[in-house]
Amino acid sequence: MKMEADLIAGFKEKTNKMLGFYTEDAKLSKSYIAVAFIALLVGGFLGLLQGLNRAGLLELPTWFNYYQVLTAHGLLLILVLTAFFTIGYFYAALSHNLGGLLPKVRKLAWIGFYVKLVGFVLAVIPILMNEASVMYTFYPPMAAHPVFYIGLALIVVGVWLCCIGAFIQVANWRKNHKGQHVPILSYFATGVFVLLFFALMFVAVEVLFMIIPWVFGWVDTINVMVARTLFWAFGHTLVNIWYLTAVSAWYVVVPKIIGGKRWSDLLTRVVVIALVIMNITGGFHHQIIDPGINAVVKFMHVFMSLAIGFPSLMTAFALFAVFERTARRKGGKGLIGWWKKMPWGDVRFLAPFIAMLSFIPAGAGGIAQSTNQLDQVVHNTMWIVGHFHLTLGMSVVMTFFGISYWLVPFISNRVLTPQINRLGVIQTWIWTIGMICMSGAMHYVGLLGSPRRTSYTTYGDHATALGWDPYLMLLAVGGTLLIVGVILQVYAVFNMMFFAPKGETEFPIAEEEDNATKTPYLTERWGIWIVVMLIVVAMAYVIPLTEFIVNAPPGSPPFKTW
Amino acid sequence: MNQSFYGLLLWIFLVAPPVANFMESVMVIHMHMQMPMLVIAGMLMARFFQKRFSGFFEIWNSNGVPGITLFIVIMVYWMLPRTMDEALTSHLVEGFKFISLPFLAGISLRDSWKKLNSFGKNSIIISFTVLFLGLGWLYIWSPVQLCNNYLVFQQVTLGWGFLTTSIGMVVYLGYNFFIDPSAYE
Ligand code: HEM
Numbered sequence: 081m082k083m084e085a086d087l088i089a090g091f092k093e094k095t096n097k098m099l100g101f102y103t104e105d106a107k108l109s110k111s112y113i114a115v116a117f118i119a120l121l122v123g124g125f126l127g128l129l130q131g132l133n134r135a136g137l138l139e140l141p142t143w144f145n146y147y148q149v150l151t152a153h154g155l156l157l158i159l160v161l162t163a164f165f166t167i168g169y170f171y172a173a174l175s176h177n178l179g180g181l182l183p184k185v186r187k188l189a190w191i192g193f194y195v196k197l198v199g200f201v202l203a204v205i206p207i208l209m210n211e212a213s214v215m216y217t218f219y220p221p222m223a224a225h226p227v228f229y230i231g232l233a234l235i236v237v238g239v240w241l242c243c244i245g246a247f248i249q250v251a252n253w254r255k256n257h258k259g260q261h262v263p264i265l266s267y268f269a270t271g272v273f274v275l276l277f278f279a280l281m282f283v284a285v286e287v288l289f290m291i292i293p294w295v296f297g298w299v300d301t302i303n304v305m306v307a308r309t310l311f312w313a314f315g316h317t318l319v320n321i322w323y324l325t326a327v328s329a330w331y332v333v334v335p336k337i338i339g340g341k342r343w344s345d346l347l348t349r350v351v352v353i354a355l356v357i358m359n360i361t362g363g364f365h366h367q368i369i370d371p372g373i374n375a376v377v378k379f380m381h382v383f384m385s386l387a388i389g390f391p392s393l394m395t396a397f398a399l400f401a402v403f404e405r406t407a408r409r410k411g412g413k414g415l416i417g418w419w420k421k422m423p424w425g426d427v428r429f430l431a432p433f434i435a436m437l438s439f440i441p442a443g444a445g446g447i448a449q450s451t452n453q454l455d456q457v458v459h460n461t462m463w464i465v466g467h468f469h470l471t472l473g474m475s476v477v478m479t480f481f482g483i484s485y486w487l488v489p490f491i492s493n494r495v496l497t498p499q500i501n502r503l504g505v506i507q508t509w510i511w512t513i514g515m516i517c518m519s520g521a522m523h524y525v526g527l528l529g530s531p532r533r534t535s536y537t538t539y540g541d542h543a544t545a546l547g548w549d550p551y552l553m554l555l556a557v558g559g560t561l562l563i564v565g566v567i568l569q570v571y572a573v574f575n576m577m578f579f580a581p582k583g584e585t586e587f588p589i590a591e592e593e594d595n596a597t598k599t600p601y602l603t604e605r606w607g608i609w610i611v612v613m614l615i616v617v618a619m620a621y622v623i624p625l626t627e628f629i630v631n632a633p634p635g636s637p638p639f640k641t642w
Numbered sequence: 643m644n645q646s647f648y649g650l651l652l653w654i655f656l657v658a659p660p661v662a663n664f665m666e667s668v669m670v671i672h673m674h675m676q677m678p679m680l681v682i683a684g685m686l687m688a689r690f691f692q693k694r695f696s697g698f699f700e701i702w703n704s705n706g707v708p709g710i711t712l713f714i715v716i717m718v719y720w721m722l723p724r725t726m727d728e729a730l731t732s733h734l735v736e737g738f739k740f741i742s743l744p745f746l747a748g749i750s751l752r753d754s755w756k757k758l759n760s761f762g763k764n765s766i767i768i769s770f771t772v773l774f775l776g777l778g779w780l781y782i783w784s785p786v787q788l789c790n791n792y793l794v795f796q797q798v799t800l801g802w803g804f805l806t807t808s809i810g811m812v813v814y815l816g817y818n819f820f821i822d823p824s825a826y827e
């Protein structure tokens with residue numbers, strides 16, 4: 081009896097290996113994904129509270145005020161959801177592509193997991209105690225309780241461990257597969273972890289060497305401009321890490337789901353390299369209105385951030401070409417007719433597709449904001465909040481949702497049932513409508529002057545502020561729809577993780593086109609690309625940082641502004 | 643042919659007075675963007691000359707050493723504060739900059755680099771790293787203004803430009819030293 085059971089188990093293990101499924105690695109990804117979606121649930125409810133407050137429908141109690149909620153909402157969704165999802169997803173890809181994670185890599189990722197969780201708990205405690213209402217950007221001279229920063233530092237260390245694990249995994253595979261290209265999804269993962277690794281250095285310097293000595297009182301003052309610059313070198317890169325993660329699914333997974341082939345392997349890898357090299361320097365577009373940077377340098381930085389538009393446009397072109405080719409192969413006709421051949425009823429396609437569409441207005445808004453004169457109008461207004469709910473809340477997050485409908489069944493050894501698929505399609509439309517309402521209202525009311533990061537006020541019944549109310553009401557309506565979307569999505573994820581019928585799900589990776597040209601090996605030489613990246617970073621940062629440090633104004637003592 | 647044409651376009655762009663004036667207005671952009679881009683323009687154009695005058699390069703630069711020597715001489719010349727100053731005050735010297743960097747340094751670098759063995763390549767990179775560290779040190783801690791045309795502050799910025807570039811080169815050397823590509827390729 082026992083032997084037979086062993087035999088069956090062994091057989092099962094073998095088929096799993098053939099499918100590129102490794103039980104231990106799946107458990108790791110499952111834990112990461114579970115945390116990500118719990119963060120979505122909690123963060124979503126906090127978002128709803130904010131939306132209702134902004135519309136004047138809800139007054140938050142003094143023991144849990146608007147700015148505490150906002151700080152937690154930002155951290156949960158910007159840091160926890162995205163970081164945990166990205167790591168869970170790419171570790172699943174590394175495991176599947178590269179023949180399973182090495183035991184030491186898996187261990188690193190687990191240590192990283194717990195270090196991040198401890199860090200996160202440490203960061204949340206002072207927020208709940210109203211000792212850290214500094215928002216996710218924690219700009220000095222606002223100073224939170226020291227424990228908050230220690231928590232952030234631990235999160236950084238946790239993510240670093242995952243980066244190092246990924247590097248070890250990829251290096252090991254390459255040693256055993258000389259001269260081969262790293263499989264495409266793992267290639268994206270490499271790019272993402274390289275970016276994360278270097279971007280985190282900037283916040284690490286900010287938090288460890290500037291803020292922590294300052295909040296503990298070891299030094300009296302802090303150089304505010306340097307701190308902001310280091311923050312955005314990281315923050316902006318983080319934004320593009322999400323984008324690169326979403327793009328990986330667009331290039332590699334979506335074509336497979338619609339039954340097509342992947343776009344040029346070479347150009348895909350070029351997009352990854354271009355984003356890695358040019359990314360960090362884009363950080364300055366968050367400081368267009370900051371003082372202390374002269375116009376010439378700002379101009380150079382606008383150029384550098386618009387340069388990122390180039391790989392984005394390549395992406396847009398590539399994807400629509402893939403869609404059209406696939407649809408025509410299936411018999412789609414005419415200029416518009418081929419649209420009918422797309423699998424609109426499949427959430428694994430629909431969600432990322434709408435995500436891609438939303439990137440068109442989102443990207444256009446971003447270009448507008450990069451323009452100095454236009455940014456003067458929208459800086460620090462609700463427009464900006466509308467912008468990143470469109471980019472992050474729609475383009476990125478909806479892609480993550482779309483991924484979850486095959487990734488969660490894959491790592492759980494279960495299947496996507498038609499019921500859950502239907503639920504997903506409904507969820508996708510609710511999210512789309514909700515986000516259009518909310519983000520549209522935010523954009524418009526921002527143009528009318530409504531500030532971001534400000535709880536509800538009528539400024540003594542000032543006429544201008546009263547004029548915002550209808551839009552803020554629409555914002556709240558959108559937010560309410562979104563929370564329905566959040567609940568459906570989180571339900572779907574945990575259903576697929578624990579309750580869906582057992583079975584095998586494929587990890588969808590599209591093949592290359594038949595007549596593809598050979599990709600040159602240069603794309604694998606990360607050493608070169610990293611050096612080029614460092615030089616580009618030096619080009620962008622040496623001038624302003626020297627200025628800030630050599631001609632520094634008097635520094636600032638810590639302030640508790642709340 | 644194609645890349646030579648793009649090199650020519652890049653060169654024309656860099657020489658165009660508004661672009662040149664802008665780049666020369668900031669010391670670190672002058673030395674660390676304009677000058678390297680002139681060299682890159684020359685490297686792109688090199689294809690054309692290599693095809694056109696292949697015999698010449700074969701006779702005079704068969705092992706790459708003469709070419710790389712010319713490259714080093716030109717580069718070191720343009721790293722002196724004095725010469726930068728003069729490029730801003732005298733049109734003749736500015737003209738020499740626009741000619742010498744692409745056509746003497748850029749072309750000879752392209753023609754020589756592949757001909758050098760790895761010992762040669764590494765020694766070149768190491769010497770430039772050391773040179774950059776030295777110049778970074780000089781520009782940051784020099785108590786006096788070294789260029790008439792640029793303020794001390796601009797000089798300090800340039801110094802940091804040198805230091806960060808040399809850090810980039812150290813990373814590259816470390817990568818080359820510790821990582822054996824044949825284990826992966
Ligand atoms: C239920 C869905 C959501 C609702 C109702 C919602 C609503 C809001 C509102 C009203 C604000 C505050 C505006 C202000 O006063 O400045 C806000 C801020 C923010 N939201 Fe959301 N949001 C939702 C989902 C998301 C998602 C999915 C993400 C990202 C993944 C996200 C990221 C952010 C960030 C980063 C901020 C800025 C925090 C800050 O300014 O410090 N939100 N959200």
Ligand SMILES: [Cu+2]
Nearest residue numbers: 316319362365
């Ligand atoms: Cu940005």
